[in-house]
Amino acid sequence: MSDNQLKTLETRLKQGLSLQVWHYGRLSLPKGMHDASEADRSHELLRRARSFIDEQKIAGILIDMGFPLAVKSIKTLDPEREIVLGLTSEGEEVRASTNPLQEADLAYISPKLLIPDPKPTQTKEPVWMPPAPQEPAVVTPVAAEPAGAEATPVPPVVAVSDPIAYVPPVDVAKLASQAAPLPAAAPLQPAAVPAPPVAEALPAPIPPVAEPVIAPEPIVVTLPESKDTYAVHTSRDSHRDQPRRISIADALIQLGYGRVEAHEIMDPKLDQKLLSTGRITTAQSLQAQAVARGMEYVDIKVRPPAASVASLLDQHTCTTQRVFPYDIDRNDVFVVVTDTPNRELLIRTAVAERSGKPKVEIRVVDTPVLDQLIREQYTSGTVLRELHEDLATDTAIPEATLDDANNAVTRFVRETILEGVNKNASDIHIEPMINGLQVRLRIDGKLTANFQSPIARSGMGNIVRVVKLMAGMDVGNNRVPQDSRLVLHVAGRTINLRVSSMPQTDGNEKLVLRILKDASDIPEVENLGLNPYTLDRFLQIIRKPEGLVLVTGPTGSGKSFTLLSTLKRIAKPDRNTQTLEDPIEYRLPGVNQSQINEATGYTFEAGLRSAMRQDPDILLLGEIRDAVTARISLSMANTGHQVLSTLHTITAASAVQRLRDLGVPNYNITPSLQGVMAQRLVRKMCQHCSTAAPLPERVARILADSPVRAPKDRYRTVNSEGCQHCIKGRQGRLPIHELLVVTDTLRDRINEGAPTRELEMIARQEGMLTLAQDGYLKVAEGLIAVEDLEEALNEVAEETSSDPEAV
């Protein structure tokens, strides 16, 4: 074939068939192909054309154009489908193949018996000659008894060494010349485009062939009548997966998804590769898999599943096999949808077994669609229908209401959660025991059994299931820990819960429901109890868009309260704010909150690494507790992020030494550290039973060098007897603070390795209001009793002196 002829072939293929793929340029020869042999070049064109159009049409056009080489190329392209159509003596159509495992309802036929049905076929199955047998065998048709009245011209004996004689259907040429333009929008029928593995499609240079042999009459061939000559198998006998009908690459090209490079065409996992590199979407990958396997891709919006078949499969089968009942057609074929078409055989077997429907057809849907179908089916129509009616659309957090549901299980869950909320519990533990279920509440840090006698074992599973369903957790999976959030509407209240499950022995699960407090409970920074002087300095620090701000103090000193309040102030819609917390106690709107779970390997370190990839502007890290988290947070703070975290130190100045102890070099601390706030909680004096008194001289003296002047007329003395409003004159607690602002002087001294004591001295010289001063100021204001403050400060002193880091 000359170059001109090739050009004509290309043009004809494009124009004659009005391929809408013209603009894809996929019919032109790829780069590097121009020097190839003409056989290879025509082959390549055909291969590309074949991706789009029915092979019979190609064959027709080529024959019409008088391209014998092309005809032979098509034969070379013949896939290993080896499907033959035949008629039994009853006139029933039989489809057979040398490989019955490739699809359902194929009879087995020996390769030697495989004969093409050259009848101009109305079926969409093209009929092919058998591929060259492995051994130099002679393919002889066994046309023992022609079904038609016409005598059958015996097809020529074909030896492998011979040029392959393809016998095209008689009127294919006519058909091709009339070939209507393909409607631009119409998808090409994948089933009609069988494809060989491309490796085998690249032929050795093909010897020139004479004119194609065109049979003058339809040749009717029958299969041997006796079933003894062939064994009947179906794919259901098989334990192996079916081979693909066309390759993934071809399917992707056909769909126009991704840009498939020449060297990728043979990659059987091409879709996964394109998927992982973001060149196609999950839905596109699934569509390609569907096309490659000759399955239908379903849009459930256009055609939703038939409700009447929903009960044919149980939830377990649906979730484990990733299927959902779709329909039953007239021939009692049970149609299911899946998002894992590659598990075709397993699905077929399982579905047939569980539904009792032997005939199964598989179609493909996108993963989220399948998830939704399963979720909707197995949560509606049950006691939980009510719970999911109020599913919020604008939030990923499942919402549920427990007010209407009135069966024993939901009543129990409702009462338990309400009791936890009413008792101001922080957590509700639902635990499997040997003899049943135990519920415990954590109140003020102490875990107490809420029920003396455990709940009967029989009800246990249902309770766990209800809670997990409400929280949108995977009910079928009790082998891995799960974490979820839930907004619950119960008794007119909105309750934020974090639900976590943990596998226990015997397939049981323990649930912990953390009752999250509402963001409205978190005060504005102005209401944190900061001295106005310190508040002013603090606001300046947090206004900077980058750098590290630390809050220090012992456990229970209200550090996270301060951090969350700060976050509430600085988190803005145009900034990506991420928290890593353990535990999450408050739900903050507009903030991405992530629950650290060390037990499952989701550590602060892992969380930090993930958060870094999420392009955060503001990061709240629950605690810097080791060298790695220290290093990563500092490096984030040094690279334009605003990082908030806590450290377990007593004073503000000792935080620097703590970072050094965690292996952070001084030169990494100074560029980013903006300030450290130390804080502590002191009991608050009851304002009802305390008495106004003049400010004691001692307190006035202590406050003499304070940067803030003490009021002289606000002092009060505590009434240890107490009143109806308080316990022994105290009511709640109040924080005291000290804020170390990292100034240039301090930076220099930190860089030079100055010890904590010196850093603290410099900070005081530069105007730091110390914990003690802040406390005595609150004493002078009549907010806290001097003895309570001094007790707290003594603890600070003791801890400081026993803590070598704080020196």
Ligand SMILES: [Zn+2]
């Ligand atoms: Zn009182």
